[in-house]
Amino acid sequence: MAGAGEDVQALIDLMARLPGLGPRSARRAVLHLLKKRGQLMRPLAQSMAEVADRVRPCINCGNIGTEELCAICQSEKRTTGEICVVEDVADLWAMERGGAFRGRYHVLGGTLSALDAVGPEDLRIPHLMDRIAADGVTEVILALNATVDGQTTAHYIADQLQGRDVTVTSLAQGVPIGGELDYLDDGTIGAALRARKQI
Amino acid sequence: MAGAGEDVQALIDLMARLPGLGPRSARRAVLHLLKKRGQLMRPLAQSMAEVADRVRPCINCGNIGTEELCAICQSEKRTTGEICVVEDVADLWAMERGGAFRGRYHVLGGTLSALDAVGPEDLRIPHLMDRIAADGVTEVILALNATVDGQTTAHYIADQLQGRDVTVTSLAQGVPIGGELDYLDDGTIGAALRARKQI
Numbered sequence: 001m002a003g004a005g006e007d008v009q010a011l012i013d014l015m016a017r018l019p020g021l022g023p024r025s026a027r028r029a030v031l032h033l034l035k036k037r038g039q040l041m042r043p044l045a046q047s048m049a050e051v052a053d054r055v056r057p058c059i060n061c062g063n064i065g066t067e068e069l070c071a072i073c074q075s076e077k078r079t080t081g082e083i084c085v086v087e088d089v090a091d092l093w094a095m096e097r098g099g100a101f102r103g104r105y106h107v108l109g110g111t112l113s114a115l116d117a118v119g120p121e122d123l124r125i126p127h128l129m130d131r132i133a134a135d136g137v138t139e140v141i142l143a144l145n146a147t148v149d150g151q152t153t154a155h156y157i158a159d160q161l162q163g164r165d166v167t168v169t170s171l172a173q174g175v176p177i178g179g180e181l182d183y184l185d186d187g188t189i190g191a192a193l194r195a196r197k198q199i
Numbered sequence: 200m201a202g203a204g205e206d207v208q209a210l211i212d213l214m215a216r217l218p219g220l221g222p223r224s225a226r227r228a229v230l231h232l233l234k235k236r237g238q239l240m241r242p243l244a245q246s247m248a249e250v251a252d253r254v255r256p257c258i259n260c261g262n263i264g265t266e267e268l269c270a271i272c273q274s275e276k277r278t279t280g281e282i283c284v285v286e287d288v289a290d291l292w293a294m295e296r297g298g299a300f301r302g303r304y305h306v307l308g309g310t311l312s313a314l315d316a317v318g319p320e321d322l323r324i325p326h327l328m329d330r331i332a333a334d335g336v337t338e339v340i341l342a343l344n345a346t347v348d349g350q351t352t353a354h355y356i357a358d359q360l361q362g363r364d365v366t367v368t369s370l371a372q373g374v375p376i377g378g379e380l381d382y383l384d385d386g387t388i389g390a391a392l393r394a395r396k397q398i
């Protein structure tokens with residue numbers, strides 16, 4: 001685009017690659033940034049660079065953080081006997097906003113999918129089994145999305161855990177069919193957790 | 200929010216201050232960035248920092264660029280006899296996307312507003328008058344938004360130019376009442392420019 005200058009256009013093009021932003025909203029965002037250079041643009045650029053440098057997956061649960069173990073895995077206030085299994089970090093954040101769960105997490109990094117040829121080894125399922133064996137886990141809560149792949153994955157994990165001395169539950173009431181956790185309001189997630197049922 | 204870590208949460212909070220992004224879309228954008236650290240997050244942070252450092256308003260027209268004179272004011276392909284007056288840089292970009300205008304611009308930086316106590320001295324109107332006197336300008340195209348303030352500003356400028364040897368026109372056909380240039384499709388802007396009428 002003429003008029004914006006090459007550097008500014010390059011910035012707009014990068015912004016337009018964010019989910020939810022198209023070319024027009026990227027332009028508006030960049031103009032806003034240019035108007036708030038000191039208050040917003042520089043702090044945002046710096047925050048983004050720092051997070052890019054420092055953030056990494058927690059070696060225990062797959063949550064993101066800036067240390068080897070994430071804040072949740074480090075916290076002594078969280079019970080180690082309950083593991084809540086989620087598809088991705090967005091779902092972990094959604095569970096945390098609900099504020100109802102006080103255990104630890106396990107982020108799978110996706111779901112099993114025949115179509116996309118995603119098998120258990122492609123997710124963090126073997127590592128989940130190791131954690132359950134090692135950590136004195138008494139309950140595994142499968143907080144997977146109510147999609148076909150999410151439920152396939154939940155059943156696969158429940159099958160793997162058959163015969164082990166661990167209660168397997170799933171979120172129940174309140175998660176609509178086809179619904180994705182990250183789109184639910186916080187109260188709904190809390191209610192679904194409290195009403196979780198054994199599989 | 201627990202779970203995201205302080206650094207990541209700070210980044211989400213900054214992203215949520217961009218127009219068109221709320222807390223949820225900011226979270227999704229940050230998760231996307233975290234997944235594309237090398238391809239998107241680092242380049243975006245760097246591009247943003249560079250633009251924040253280098254960009255400044257063109258001393259001639261108020262467009263943004265990385266040098267004293269913007270690319271349009273530097274270009275010898277652009278006629279100097281026509282000045283297109285716009286409210287802000289977003290409108291200049293919208294005109295450029297139309298591709299129909301081959302002259303130079305003048306960015307006012309807003310509109311006159313009794314309510315917000317914005318007078319001619321608060322905009323770049325005196326500088327516009329200087330440019331018109333100095334540059335051998337033959338036509339001033341008032342490409343202001345079809346809002347009350349936009350039209351008040353257009354009439355004020357047209358009044359100031361009365362008696363000067365310069366044709367004053369405005370965008371005509373195709374700009375809907377209350378419409379903002381930045382929301383129009385590119386063809387509409389081109390048509391409005393070609394059908395401009397003398398005030």
Ligand SMILES: [Zn+2]
Nearest residue numbers: 058061070073
């Ligand atoms: Zn962790």
Ligand SMILES: [Zn+2]
Nearest residue numbers: 257260269272
């Ligand atoms: Zn310029």
